[in-house]
Amino acid sequence: YGTQSVDEHGQLTxxxxxxxxxxxxxxxxxxxxxxxxxxxxxRAFVQTFERAGVQAQVAYASKAFSSIAMYQxxxxxxxxxxxxxxxxxxxxxxxxxxxxxxxxxxxNKSDEELIFALDxxxxxxxxxxxxxxxxxxxxTKYKKVNINILLRVTPGIxxxxxxxxxxxxxxxxxxxxxxxGQADQAFQSVKDDSYISLLxxxxxxxxxxxxxxxxxxxxxxxxxxxxxxxxxxxxxxSVLNLGGGFGIRYTEEDKPLKPEIYVEDMIKSIQxxxxxxxxxxxxxxxxxxRSLVGDAGITLxxxxxxxxxxxxxxxxAVDGGMSDNIRPALYQAKxxxxxxxxxxxxxxxxxxxxxxxxESGDKLIEKISLPKVEAGDTLAIFCxxxxxxxxxxxxxxxxxxxxxxxxxxxxxxxxxxxTYEDLVRLxxxxxxENMGMQ
Ligand code: LLP
Numbered sequence: 001y002g003t004q005s006v007d008e009h010g011q012l013t014x015x016x017x018x019x020x021x022x023x024x025x026x027x028x029x030x031x032x033x034x035x036x037x038x039x040x041x042x043r044a045f046v047q048t049f050e051r052a053g054v055q056a057q058v059a060y061a062s063k064a065f066s067s068i069a070m071y072q073x074x075x076x077x078x079x080x081x082x083x084x085x086x087x088x089x090x091x092x093x094x095x096x097x098x099x100x101x102x103x104x105x106x107x108n109k110s111d112e113e114l115i116f117a118l119d120x121x122x123x124x125x126x127x128x129x130x131x132x133x134x135x136x137x138x139x140t141k142y143k144k145v146n147i148n149i150l151l152r153v154t155p156g157i158x159x160x161x162x163x164x165x166x167x168x169x170x171x172x173x174x175x176x177x178x179x180x181g182q183a184d185q186a187f188q189s190v191k192d193d194s195y196i197s198l199l200x201x202x203x204x205x206x207x208x209x210x211x212x213x214x215x216x217x218x219x220x221x222x223x224x225x226x227x228x229x230x231x232x233x234x235x236x237x238s239v240l241n242l243g244g245g246f247g248i249r250y251t252e253e254d255k256p257l258k259p260e261i262y263v264e265d266m267i268k269s270i271q272x273x274x275x276x277x278x279x280x281x282x283x284x285x286x287x288x289x290r291s292l293v294g295d296a297g298i299t300l301x302x303x304x305x306x307x308x309x310x311x312x313x314x315x316x317a318v319d320g321g322m323s324d325n326i327r328p329a330l331y332q333a334k335x336x337x338x339x340x341x342x343x344x345x346x347x348x349x350x351x352x353x354x355x356x357x358x359e360s361g362d363k364l365i366e367k368i369s370l371p372k373v374e375a376g377d378t379l380a381i382f383c384x385x386x387x388x389x390x391x392x393x394x395x396x397x398x399x400x401x402x403x404x405x406x407x408x409x410x411x412x413x414x415x416x417x418x419t420y421e422d423l424v425r426l427x428x429x430x431x432x433e434n435m436g437m438q
Contacts, residue, residue, distance in 0.1 A: 003036050003407075004298075010344035012380055015406030019300055019340035022404065023378045027417060028302040029320035029401040031389050033065075035073060036407050037296035042077040044259040045288060052267050054284055059103050061244045061289030062088055064386040065297070069405060069414035071095035074292075080123070082244075082287045086113040093120055103287075105152075107174050114139055117147075124148045126202050126241070128175055133189055140195035147195065150202040150241055151176060153183045155221040159206035159214035159245065161254075166217065175203070178225060191235055198235075200282055201226065204243025207290065210256050212265035215242055219266065223273040230279065241285035242266060248294040250383045251334045259291060290386035297385020299324065299401070300340065303377040304356075313367075314351050318379055321355010322362045323398040325384055326391045329361050337365055340378040345371030353379065357396050389415070397423050 005013045012019040015034045022032055042058070049056035059080035062071065066083075071092050074081060080101040083089045092102055102122040106113070107129060114135055117125060127133060127149045140147055152175035156167045169177055176182040183201075190196050205218050219242060226237045247256035267284065274281055301318035308314050327333035337353065339345070347369040355362040364381060373379075392400050399418035404411050 003034055006343040010342065012338060012340040012343050014298055014380075015411070016409035017406055017411055019298070019380055020378050022406070022411060023300045023302065023340070025411075026402050026404055026413065028300050028378070029318070029324050030300045031324075031384065031401055031403040031415075032298045032300060032411075033070075033293070033385060033403065033405050033414075034296045034298070034407065035405045038073060038293055039077060041259060041288075041292050041296070042074070042079055045263060045286065045292075046078060048260045048263040049267070049284065052264070054267055054281070056283060057101070057285045059101075059285060059287045060292055061287040062092070063390060064289030065293045065388070065390050066091055067389075067403065067415050068095040070293070071097050073405075075101075079292075080285070082289075086110070086116050089113070089116060089120065089122070099123065103150075103285075109135070111135060111139065115143075118143055118145050121145075124150060124199065126150045126152050127186070127190075128152050130186065130189075133186060136196060137193060140193075145195065146197060148197045148199050149190065150200055150239060151183065151186050151190070151198065152202045152204075153178045153222065153225070155203050155205070155218050157203075157205045157214055157218050157221070159209045161208055161210050161247065164205070164209075164214040164217070178221060183225060187229055187233075187235070191233060200237035200239035200241065202241035202243065202285075204287065205245060207245045208247045209245045210247045210254070212257065212262055212269075215262065215266050216269035218242060219270050220273055223270070223277075223279075226282075227277055227279060236280060237282050239285055240270065240282040241287065244287040244289050244291070246288050246291035248291050248383065248386075250294075251336050253334070256291075259288070294386035295383045297383065297388060299381045299384040299388065301379045301381070303339075303373050303379050304375055306373070306375075314349060315354045316351045316373055316379075317354045317356055318364070319356060320398070320401060321357045321364060322359065323355070323357055323395045324392045324401050325364060325381070325388050326393070327387060328364050329359075335365050335381050335383060337368055337370070337379055337381045339371050339373055340380045342371040342373070342377065347371055349373075353381075357398070394418075394423060399423060 045058045057080040059082040060074040061082045084105045100123040103124045104117045105126045154170045154175040156170045176186045229235045305317045322329045353365040402417035403415035
């Protein structure tokens with residue numbers, strides 16, 4: 001992947017630096033992001049729209065990996081930003097993100113979060129439900145501020161990898177149903193509001209999607225609704241946001257398309273539907289998360305204990321686990337790995353990679369063929385850049401790992417490793433004077 005290679009010592013290099021050196025310098029577990037790859041992916045999305053001459057915003061879905069440095073990188077690449085909580089918004093603002101390019105998502109935004117968004121004058125709020133419409137009407141009127149919104153709709157398509165299912169009505173906690181009148185009711189409720197400017201519609205149909213058909217179908221369904229609103233009310237949608245979900249290659253079994261192909265096909269199908277009806281081409285917005293940062297991230301671990309269950313399994317244990325990567329335990333997600341200091345050794349042994357958490361299910365990879373390992377070896381697990389650190393926890397009071405960026409032989413820390421002191425920082429003792437304190 002990306003700028004990974006093997007040096008003359010048979011060691012894995014990432015962005016021009018030996019993984020073993022990085023592990024020694026920063027400790028393990030360590031998240032390493034190859035920023036050249038993030039930029040390459042970002043540019044592929046952005047430039048495909050530019051080449052097609054289509055107005056667009058590529059918004060980084062920052063739930064995949066959120067940090068000040070990542071936000072600064074995304075801003076430099078000209079990306080817009082999708083945030084889903086006051087915490088992500090706070091981080092983005094602290095990073096100096098251009099507020100007009102921030103879009104705020106979520107199915108249960110609090111008044112405090114909406115006030116924060118309005119006070120920060122962010123670019124757009126993606127409105128999810130009727131409660132939120134009432135909140136926004138009340139808050140914008142009180143504050144006398146305008147806000148751009150999209151209405152999030154559920155088109156009844158659920159896509160995952162190669163398959164998608166379409167249903168008249170999706171059983172989803174997100175958005176206004178497109179087919180049972182909810183979307184129309186939401187539209188009626190906001191279209192003439194004096195403080196709320198409706199820009200258009202949003203949908204997100206799933207994650208880790210490998211083909212373009214589901215996106216085309218979603219676009220088609222939304223455009224039918226856009227045409228309907230134009231006919232009935234003369235309203236023209238200026239933005240059509242088709243969400244994220246573009247797949248990446250975790251293991252050899254995964255066969256995703258290039259960013260360019262997803263975007264080109266999306267543009268084609270929208271132009272086709274719109275062109276037939278003489279509707280002005282809306283801006284197209286997308287929200288890739290995983291496909292911008294997923295395969296740019298690698299986790300380095302130190303191998304410790306081993307256990308053989310004769311005839312069944314060779315366990316090797318690493319110094320992290322489900323606390324820094326919940327995805328195998330939560331979604332049966334598959335990963336590929338290599339022993340970073342033994343890249344030229346033959347793979348002779350089948351291992352199951354276990355974590356150090358007190359749970360039998362804490363396994364990062366089941367049955368992978370690797371060179372024979374010993375304590376102290378460095379294990380690199382690939383493609384951990386999306387929903388790894390961002391879903392990390394302090395389970396078993398394990399400190400969260402450090403995160404570094406590498407590029408062209410340079411490396412820098414972007415999130416420090418947690419310390420034991422950090423772990424107890426918010427704890428309140430039963431001894432002392434803190435009774436009733438908040
Ligand atoms: N836009 C919306 C409204 C979303 O809900 C999501 C992801 C995205 C964009 C970005 O999707 P992506 O391009 O990253 O697939 N934790 C799970 C993934 C949850 C995705 C939630 N929404 C995992 O680790 O696979």
